[in-house]
Amino acid sequence: MSPTYERLSLAIAADEQILALLATVPEPKRQPNLLLGVVRLLGGPVDDPAAFRDFTLARWSAIEPELRTRATQTNESGRCALLLPVLSALPQPLALLEVGAAAGLGLYPDRYTYRYGDHKLGSGGPVLDCTLTGTTPPTRLPDVVWRAGLDLNPLQVTDPDDVAWLEALIWPEHQHRRDRLRAAAAVAAADPPTLIRGDLVDDLPALAAQAPAGATLVVFHTSVLYQVPADRRAAFTALVRDLPGHWISVEAPEVMGYQGLPPAPDGALHNVLALDGTPLAWTRGHGQAMAWLT
Numbered sequence: 505m506s507p508t509y510e511r512l513s514l515a516i517a518a519d520e521q522i523l524a525l526l527a528t529v530p531e532p533k534r535q536p537n538l539l540l541g542v543v544r545l546l547g548g549p550v551d552d553p554a555a556f557r558d559f560t561l562a563r564w565s566a567i568e569p570e571l572r573t574r575a576t577q578t579n580e581s582g583r584c585a586l587l588l589p590v591l592s593a594l595p596q597p598l599a600l601l602e603v604g605a606a607a608g609l610g611l612y613p614d615r616y617t618y619r620y621g622d623h624k625l626g627s628g629g630p631v632l633d634c635t636l637t638g639t640t641p642p643t644r645l646p647d648v649v650w651r652a653g654l655d656l657n658p659l660q661v662t663d664p665d666d667v668a669w670l671e672a673l674i675w676p677e678h679q680h681r682r683d684r685l686r687a688a689a690a691v692a693a694a695d696p697p698t699l700i701r702g703d704l705v706d707d708l709p710a711l712a713a714q715a716p717a718g719a720t721l722v723v724f725h726t727s728v729l730y731q732v733p734a735d736r737r738a739a740f741t742a743l744v745r746d747l748p749g750h751w752i753s754v755e756a757p758e759v760m761g762y763q764g765l766p767p768a769p770d771g772a773l774h775n776v777l778a779l780d781g782t783p784l785a786w787t788r789g790h791g792q793a794m795a796w797l798t
Contacts, residue, residue, distance in 0.1 A: 506675035508550055509540055515553035522557065525564050533571045537673065542570040545672040575657050579606035579670050580681070581688035582791030583726045583754060584613040585620070585634035589794075590752055590779050592642040594722065597649040599715035599749070603704045603740075604728030605653025607661045607670060608697035609688045614648045616688070630687035637769075638785070638796025649719050651697050654711055658699035661692040681790065704732065705739045712747050721749030727775065727789065730759045745781065753778045754787055769795045 513536050516522050526534045539560075544550055546566055548559040560567060591598060591613055602610050617626035619633045620641035659666035667689050674681045700711055708723070715721045723744050729737050737759070744751045757765055757776045768774040768786050777785040777794065787794040 506677055508676045509536070512536075512540060512550060512553055512556055515557065519557060522560055525560075525568075529568060529571050535576060537576050538571060538574065539567075541576065541669070541672045542567055542574065544676075545570065545669055550676055574669065576673060577606040577655075577657070577659060577670065578673050578727070579609045579659070579685070580726070580790050581609040581612070581616065581630060581684060582632050582634075582681070583787075584610060584616055585618055585632040585791040586726070586754055586777055586785075586787045586794050587724060587752060588613055588618060588625075588646070589636075589639065589642045590777070590784070591646040591722065592644050594646075594750060595720045597647040597719045599650035599719040599721045600648055600652070601708075601712055601715065601721065601723045602651075602653045603655075603708065603723060603725040604731075605655045605658065605697070605699055607659040607666060607689070607692065608651070608653045608699055609661070609685070609692055610724075610726065611651040611653060611697045612648075612688070612691050614645045615691050618642075629691040630684040632684070632791060634791055635793040636796075637794075638798055650714075650716050652711055652714065653697055653699045654702050654704060654707060655699060656701065656703065658701050660696070660699075661689050662696055704728075705736055705743060708740070708743060709747070712749075715749075721747065722752060723747060723749065724752035724754075726754040727756075729753070729755050741781070751780050753781075757783075766797060769793075 540550060543560060546563060549555040600611050616629040617631045619631055620636040623641040625642065626645055661667065670685055671682055712721060754775050754777050762776060762783055765783060773789060774786045775789060776783045777787050783797060785794045785796045
């Protein structure tokens with residue numbers, strides 16, 4: 505959680521002037537994280553609600569077009585630590601296709617370093633720390649021979665403005681995530697991924713068909729489907745089940761409609777890691793912990 509954003513959100517909810525301004529943009533663009541991210545991108549203050557209010561009212565003419573054109577796209581490379589135990593166990597080599605890829609930082613699980621407690625794996629890129637319980641840590645990195653992403657609004661990791669937007673979406677208190685983002689962006693910029701602007705239902709089959717023969721196709725997504733209308737979500741899950749290869753999802757349990765899950769490890773918010781629709785583990789949102797289901 506972000507105490508800074510909690511204070512701001514409470515202040516905004518009680519501010520009639522800011523609410524009136526937000527009412528002038530389409531409803532999907534009134535997300536708190538979107539407004540807060542845009543203000544930060546434009547250099548506005550977030551530590552003090554009064555200063556935030558003054559900036560927002562004075563700079564609304566600059567804020568409004570950014571709200572209309574941008575989207576929340578948290579590209580958290582730390583989630584690769586959640587994918588690695590599954591990816592490393594699949595038949596190699598792999599062809600990775602990420603749905604909701606943003607700038608594609610999740611497409612490089614073979615080039616990051618992982619630390620599961622005392623167990624360390626890899627030697628490049630950012631170090632991704634993950635507390636893993638209920639299973640043994642993976643012992644190898646995946647062999648990735650093809651990587652591609654699909655997104656309604658793909659970002660370019662070689663574009664400083666796009667990277668700045670990704671940084672603005674990280675909660676103010678999370679400096680470690682900003683450092684991790686920069687390190688992951690450097691990895692991706694050295695070998696930019698193929699990113700296609702498109703819809704997760706209409707455009708997925710054509711992109712999946714480009715995966716090379718002899719590689720295991722893995723379609724995956726992390727914290728994406730909650731933004732997709734229920735009918736399109738159902739169409740996507742039906743489609744991805746029929747594709748060759750495997751499907752990895754990391755989504756909130758209510759989004760996927762899982763039944764009969766054991767209790768989560770603690771009272772924090774958790775997602776569920778699943779392979780081909782079968783739940784495997786409880787996971788934390790930024791990849792900081794996972795607990796295998798027993």
